[in-house]
Amino acid sequence: MRTIITPAAIALAALAGCPAPPVTGSGGTEAGAPAAGPALGVLPAGLYFRNGYLRYATAREWPDPTCAAALGPFADEAAAGEALRRAEPAAAGPGYPLVLHTDELRLADRDADGVVIVLGLYADAEEARALVAASGLAEARVLPLMDYESSLSVESRTAPDGTDRFGPARHVVRIAPGPAVPAYSRPAIEELRARRETDAAGPAVAPACHLPAGSWFVVSDDELWEVGREWAPVRCGDQPAFVPWTSTLLETLVEPLDGGGWRMVQVGDVSCDVPCFCEWPVREDGSRAVEGNDPASGCCCPPVCAGGGCS
Secondary structure, eight states: OOOOOOHHHHHHHHHHOOOOOOOOOOSSOOTTSOTTSSOTTOOOEEOGGGOHHHHHHSSSOOOOOSEEEEEEEESSHHHHHHHHHHHGGGOOSTTOSEEEEHHHHOBSSTTOOSEEEEEEEESOHHHHHHHHHHHOOTTOEEEEBOOHHHHHHHHEEEOTTSOEEESOSEEEEEBOSSSOEEEBOHHHHHHHHHHHHHTOOOSOOOOSEEEOTTOEEEEEHHHHTTTTTTEEEEEETTEEEEEEGGGBOTTEEEEEOTTSSEEEEEEEEEETTEEEEEEEEEOTTSOBOOBTTBTTTTBOOSOTTTTSOOO
């Protein structure tokens, strides 16, 4: 759900942040990007322009994109997966290509429906066209996006159960770069939660499967927020499962920094309308630098108001 951030909330959010770790890399050629480096005019990789929390977390005031250099949309997920493999060498830089549902991205064509593979987001359509031309992908094109105000009216809807909802009806959950991630059944995550709350020991909880980096799944809004910002819904085969929120690319952005290099920021938690953020350096190949295999190594949660009640 989109929330308007008040000045008081912003001040608290600033207190909730961690000092940024040093960022490595300063441009040059990165895997999956054009040899000349990040494309001219490319904006941060992520939905910061649709998410008020991420907008606050950006290192500087980025403009909203007006268009995406992209493939799709694809109604068939297998076709989208094939397109993603073709798109990776043509991506605009670290963090790209993005895999997004049209419900999240909000194309100007309101009838468009399916998964979009985004090579780059741009405020300037000419720069987007330049990336499309350089990509060598016959199916790549420039897709105009809704502006912020227009997207708000479309995201207000009535759910099948008759309740009023706000926000995308469908999302893409994508596993972040790094090692394979264990996914757990619903009973397993309840057991893990109970052990954490009681500090109880016990035998290792077996995962239902391990999901490789880059795996992605289309999920409903209800599925996403069932245990939101702690676990994220995925699938092991045809069975529902969950992975740690911080092992996904949900509510993330990857942006270049003025001093060189890139960073990834993720909304790690929100309490009392105050977000706290996770932050990792991003290497030139687009992978993030985590400590060991701990995807939450860049987080500093809960936010300052946790445990203090909400007014």
